[in-house]
Amino acid sequence: MSGSRSIVKLALASSPTSVDSARKQPAIQVSNLSIVFESRRGQTIAVDRVSFDVAPGEFVCIVGPSGCGKSTVLNTIAGLEVPFEGDILVEGSPVHGPRPDVGMVFQQPHLFPWKSVRRNIAHGPRMHGKSKTDANAVADDLIAMIGLKRFADAYPNTLSGGMQQRVAIARALANQPRVLLMDEPFGALDAQTRAVMQDNLLELRDRINTTIVFVTHDIDEAIVLADRVLIMSAGPGRILREVAVKLPRPRSSSIMVEPPYLSLKKDCLDVIRAEGLRAFNQSDAS
Amino acid sequence: MQDRTSAPQEIALRVDGRKRRPDSARLRRLNILVGVLSLPLFVGLWELASRSGAVNMVLFPPPTVVAAAVLEWIRSGQFLGDLLASLFRVTTGFIVGGALGILLGILTGQFPVISSLLSPLFHILRPIPPIAFVPIVILWFGLSEAGKLFLVVWGVFFTVWLSTHIGVQKVDRGLIRAALMLGTPRRQMLQEIVLLGALPYIVVGLRTAVSISFYTLVAAELAGTFAGIVYRIEIAQQNMQTGQVMGGLAALGLISFIADRLFAALAERTVWWR
Ligand SMILES: Nc1ncnc2c1ncn2[C@@H]1O[C@H](COP(=O)(O)OP(=O)(O)O)[C@@H](O)[C@H]1O
Numbered sequence: 330m331s332g333s334r335s336i337v338k339l340a341l342a343s344s345p346t347s348v349d350s351a352r353k354q355p356a357i358q359v360s361n362l363s364i365v366f367e368s369r370r371g372q373t374i375a376v377d378r379v380s381f382d383v384a385p386g387e388f389v390c391i392v393g394p395s396g397c398g399k400s401t402v403l404n405t406i407a408g409l410e411v412p413f414e415g416d417i418l419v420e421g422s423p424v425h426g427p428r429p430d431v432g433m434v435f436q437q438p439h440l441f442p443w444k445s446v447r448r449n450i451a452h453g454p455r456m457h458g459k460s461k462t463d464a465n466a467v468a469d470d471l472i473a474m475i476g477l478k479r480f481a482d483a484y485p486n487t488l489s490g491g492m493q494q495r496v497a498i499a500r501a502l503a504n505q506p507r508v509l510l511m512d513e514p515f516g517a518l519d520a521q522t523r524a525v526m527q528d529n530l531l532e533l534r535d536r537i538n539t540t541i542v543f544v545t546h547d548i549d550e551a552i553v554l555a556d557r558v559l560i561m562s563a564g565p566g567r568i569l570r571e572v573a574v575k576l577p578r579p580r581s582s583s584i585m586v587e588p589p590y591l592s593l594k595k596d597c598l599d600v601i602r603a604e605g606l607r608a609f610n611q612s613d614a615s
Numbered sequence: 616m617q618d619r620t621s622a623p624q625e626i627a628l629r630v631d632g633r634k635r636r637p638d639s640a641r642l643r644r645l646n647i648l649v650g651v652l653s654l655p656l657f658v659g660l661w662e663l664a665s666r667s668g669a670v671n672m673v674l675f676p677p678p679t680v681v682a683a684a685v686l687e688w689i690r691s692g693q694f695l696g697d698l699l700a701s702l703f704r705v706t707t708g709f710i711v712g713g714a715l716g717i718l719l720g721i722l723t724g725q726f727p728v729i730s731s732l733l734s735p736l737f738h739i740l741r742p743i744p745p746i747a748f749v750p751i752v753i754l755w756f757g758l759s760e761a762g763k764l765f766l767v768v769w770g771v772f773f774t775v776w777l778s779t780h781i782g783v784q785k786v787d788r789g790l791i792r793a794a795l796m797l798g799t800p801r802r803q804m805l806q807e808i809v810l811l812g813a814l815p816y817i818v819v820g821l822r823t824a825v826s827i828s829f830y831t832l833v834a835a836e837l838a839g840t841f842a843g844i845v846y847r848i849e850i851a852q853q854n855m856q857t858g859q860v861m862g863g864l865a866a867l868g869l870i871s872f873i874a875d876r877l878f879a880a881l882a883e884r885t886v887w888w889r
């Protein structure tokens with residue numbers, strides 16, 4: 330009972346009115362972002378003048394080959410990495426470090442092994458000054474939402490990879506972030522679990538309506554989940570193309586066999602193939 | 616076609632299972648039996664060897680003589696005093712050295728400036744065997760109890776410091792990033808994430824330090840004292856009471872064995888998530 334009530338609360342955090350008022354203001358603005366890593370062998374340009382906006386409530390996927398700088402972009406939005414050049418605004422204010430309105434889910438669940446599922450999820454609210462009872466109530470709502478009621482008192486090492494990642498998502502949502510960043514969260518899971526997780530995420534998102542930036546190297550995953558796909562190229566990381574995904578919602582991974590989906594996928598693959606060919610010819614010439 | 620390929624496999628599996636299981640069970644039972652008989656066997660051989668006349672019984676007394684010496688030691692009331700004196704040195708030294716080691720290990724592991732200040736010194740002092748400090752400890756502390764404690768603390772400290780330092784540095788970066796993203800403040804980060812993340816290393820260091828505290832106890836008591844298990848061994852040696860010497864060794868071995876086991880059980884409970 331109390332579970333559904335606070336889900337409503339979560340949904341209200343980004344209700345249609347806030348979408349309207351924020352039409353002037355994107356949830357995330359990345360402008361001219363460049364990131365350079367210094368190493369013994371010199372400088373590596375990981376990300377080269379990347380710009381994009383994400384509207385409030387939008388679900389954006391960034392796809393690209395591994396090493397193209399997807400994680401770096403995401404970490405910078407999260408405030409874990411400092412930009413070399415360019416600006417990042419979240420909800421209109423510049424990012425100086427990790428902040429409570431931005432949540433993150435990593436490729437590995439990184440759950441605290443000494444805390445039960447409930448206490449892992451309650452960690453964020455506790456750190457923000459909520460009482461133990463209130464934090465646990467938030468955690469229990471989320472546990473119900475991710476369908477792990479039976480495991481509320483279990484420790485992470487007794488859960489499967491998929492369950493651990495669901496807990497990690499719930500833990501990030503416990504702070505009610507305006508923006509949720511997800512860095513290949515299903516990358517370490519097997520194909521079946523991954524499909525289930527994608528459907529879970531779609532369902533979850535229809536309920537909470539948080540702004541999501543989701544990084545993956547899997548084009549199918551990107552198209553199934555996103556409102557818009559940003560295709561990145563490697564060395565240095567740039568955005569090649571934006572593809573709007575105007576497939577109806579609510580969605581599930583079963584749309585992957587339908588014609589509109591397939592034509593979208595063909596568009597994406599064409600972009601990637603052209604880029605691959607260009608990169609190949611370039612390396613051939615040099 | 617299908618039948619032909621699957622049938623022989625099934626038979627092979629069944630034969631395999633029938634043959635192997637009783638065999639491994641019998642082997643396991645034999646192992647347990649040999650394990651139980653091991654100590655009595657060697658004590659018996661020792662008794663026979665000592666009484667055979669092939670060796671000098673004064674230098675190599677049989678277990679029965681050793682047992683009699685231990686009983687006399689206990690009955691005289693000296694054993695309790697010796698035991699308490701030794702246990703006091705070991706536990707106090709272990710607790711003080713361990714606490715200092717954990718505290719400084721966290722500081723040097725977490726704060727590069729403190730590490731730059733202290734680590735070079737610690738790395739120079741650490742490899743010197745604690746026993747080598749006996750002469751200077753006698754100069755500084757005489758035969759006082761403080762000198763004994765100093766030696767044990769010294770031995771325990773460096774082991775615990777190093778393992779804590781390494782443990783803090785090896786805390787999963789992913790956990791720290793996750794905690795940062797959840798808004799964990801600095802203080803909580805140290806208390807909750809870093810300390811618990813390093814705990815498995817700290818516990819390994821502490822366990823090593825248990826046996827080190829007994830090594831250094833030997834040095835400390837040989838350096839001159841008035842009670843203690845090693846002190847009793849030394850006195851017995853001066854009086855040619857070989858039975859008592861061996862009894863003392865057995866007592867020391869037993870105590871340090873029990874200490875190690877207790878600590879291992881405790882450690883398992885402390886880092887149960889491992
Ligand atoms: N901390 C770092 N130091 C040096 N180079 C890095 C660091 N992090 C990432 N890089 C480099 O930046 C590039 C982009 O990395 P990353 O963002 O992890 O790619 P992706 O997530 O797309 O696989 C890679 O070439 C990688 O080697």
Ligand SMILES: [Mg+2]
Pocket residue numbers: 396399400401512513
């Ligand atoms: Mg990555």
